[in-house]
Amino acid sequence: MDIELMIQKAEKCVQQFDKKHNEIIEHNSKKVLDAFIKCNVGNQHLGHSSGYGYDDIARDKLEELYATVFDAEAALVRQQIISGTHAITLALSGNLNPGEELVYLGTPYDTLQTVIGHNNNLPGTLSKAGIKYREFDLDYENFQINDILSFISAETKIIAIQRSRGYSWRNSLTIEMLEKLITPIKEKFPDKIIFVDNCYGEMTDKLEPTNIGADLIAGSLIKNLGSGLVPNGGYVVGKEELVENAAYKLTVPGCGREVGASITDNRPYYEALFLSPMIVGEALKGAVFAASMLEQIGFEVSPAPTAKRADIIQAINMKNSENLIAFCQGIQSNSPIDSYALPMPSPMPGYDCDIIMAAGSFIQGSTIELSADAPLREPFTAYMQGGLNYYHVKYAIINTIKDMYAKGLI
Ligand SMILES: *Cc1c(COP(=O)(O)O)cnc(C)c1O
Numbered sequence: 001m002d003i004e005l006m007i008q009k010a011e012k013c014v015q016q017f018d019k020k021h022n023e024i025i026e027h028n029s030k031k032v033l034d035a036f037i038k039c040n041v042g043n044q045h046l047g048h049s050s051g052y053g054y055d056d057i058a059r060d061k062l063e064e065l066y067a068t069v070f071d072a073e074a075a076l077v078r079q080q081i082i083s084g085t086h087a088i089t090l091a092l093s094g095n096l097n098p099g100e101e102l103v104y105l106g107t108p109y110d111t112l113q114t115v116i117g118h119n120n121n122l123p124g125t126l127s128k129a130g131i132k133y134r135e136f137d138l139d140y141e142n143f144q145i146n147d148i149l150s151f152i153s154a155e156t157k158i159i160a161i162q163r164s165r166g167y168s169w170r171n172s173l174t175i176e177m178l179e180k181l182i183t184p185i186k187e188k189f190p191d192k193i194i195f196v197d198n199c200y201g202e203m204t205d206k207l208e209p210t211n212i213g214a215d216l217i218a219g220s221l222i223k224n225l226g227s228g229l230v231p232n233g234g235y236v237v238g239k240e241e242l243v244e245n246a247a248y249k250l251t252v253p254g255c256g257r258e259v260g261a262s263i264t265d266n267r268p269y270y271e272a273l274f275l276s277p278m279i280v281g282e283a284l285k286g287a288v289f290a291a292s293m294l295e296q297i298g299f300e301v302s303p304a305p306t307a308k309r310a311d312i313i314q315a316i317n318m319k320n321s322e323n324l325i326a327f328c329q330g331i332q333s334n335s336p337i338d339s340y341a342l343p344m345p346s347p348m349p350g351y352d353c354d355i356i357m358a359a360g361s362f363i364q365g366s367t368i369e370l371s372a373d374a375p376l377r378e379p380f381t382a383y384m385q386g387g388l389n390y391y392h393v394k395y396a397i398i399n400t401i402k403d404m405y406a407k408g409l410i
Contacts, residue, residue, distance in 0.1 A: 074237070
């Protein structure tokens with residue numbers, strides 16, 4: 001194994017990727033700065049509040065800023081939203097009444113399947129609230145739009161699409177593909193709501209789903225838009241009425257967005273959004289480097305090193321559990337926090353097999369920071385994402401590969 005030669009090749013891939021992607025970083029950096037200026041964000045907006053949170057100008061301005069960045073009517077950006085799953089659940093449950101139907105194009109992310117409740121008997125699911133559910137078996141490469149249009153029924157209220165691959169071996173939906181889905185659906189069904197799970201997709205392209213017809217989107221603030229700085233939270237962005245309905249679920253009917261104090265300073269929320277085009281770029285470059293290095297060793301990777309990327313996830317088929325565990329342990333031991341911890345596969349709620357997670361991050365569970373997760377099952381796929389600094393990812397991958405080589409695994 002000539003690791004120096006491999007590094008040279010991988011860096012060429014990164015340069016090739018950069019040539020196209022730098023334009024997106026520049027475009028999005030300008031978009032975000034313009035939004036800050038247009039919204040007149042001032043020092044008075046960076047603080048926190050208490051109690052009910054009436055007239056919390058920091059929170060209200062942050063929501064105005066998010067709406068502006070996403071070119072949408074309204075936004076709900078809250079510390080009380082505990083995760084991406086929570087944000088998505090608010091968007092869906094706030095806009096679905098008993099008897100109405102949710103249609104998912106493709107299989108939803110694991111935790112959302114639990115929320116929808118078609119495969120469990122938990123209290124509080126959409127299912128238990130009388131919401132109907134059907135799933136369209138979406139071919140991500142080559143879908144037949146007419147099949148989708150005829151799948152949608154009179155009862156369908158929301159059509160939901162997941163932008164990112166999540167933790168499955170499929171292509172992410174690029175903005176172009178999303179547009180090919182959304183435009184004809186909107187033409188035939190202008191009154192139905194198009195919802196996009198935007199997790200992991202933010203700032204990977206010049207446009208966001210709201211620019212191409214999505215009515216409502218949601219995501220996590222410890223992923224792309226958190227830049228490793230935001231301590232917690234989630235967002236829902238879209239049409240005024242739909243966002244207000246989500247806010248009624250988060251707080252209470254009648255109060256909606258008017259309440260909910262910013263318990264901690266809003267400064268990192270603003271700063272993270274400002275930096276996110278660049279940080280997402282760093283993570284993407286890291287993913288390109290990792291894909292090239294691991295592909296050169298002989299592992300199957302998705303996406304391919306220089307392919308167009310629509311999210312920050314890099315899937316790597318590690319062939320067996322020993323490689324998978326060694327890879328995740330290598331990422332952990334090259335992390336700024338908890339480098340001394342040795343991650344081991346263990347059971348996790350909601351999964352039918354053990355999971356191993358490498359997360360040496362400043363913010364617990366933050367996946368815009370370098371991290372890797374994997375279910376211990378065939379085909380032993382590792383999902384690596386994040387990296388606040390390309391050189392951190394590069395160094396971590398090189399060291400991990402060297403360790404695996406020394407152990408005789410590769
Ligand atoms: C991460 C993720 C979620 C859920 O977000 P959490 O913050 O982990 O609850 C939902 N959908 C997709 C595609 C994701 O990547």
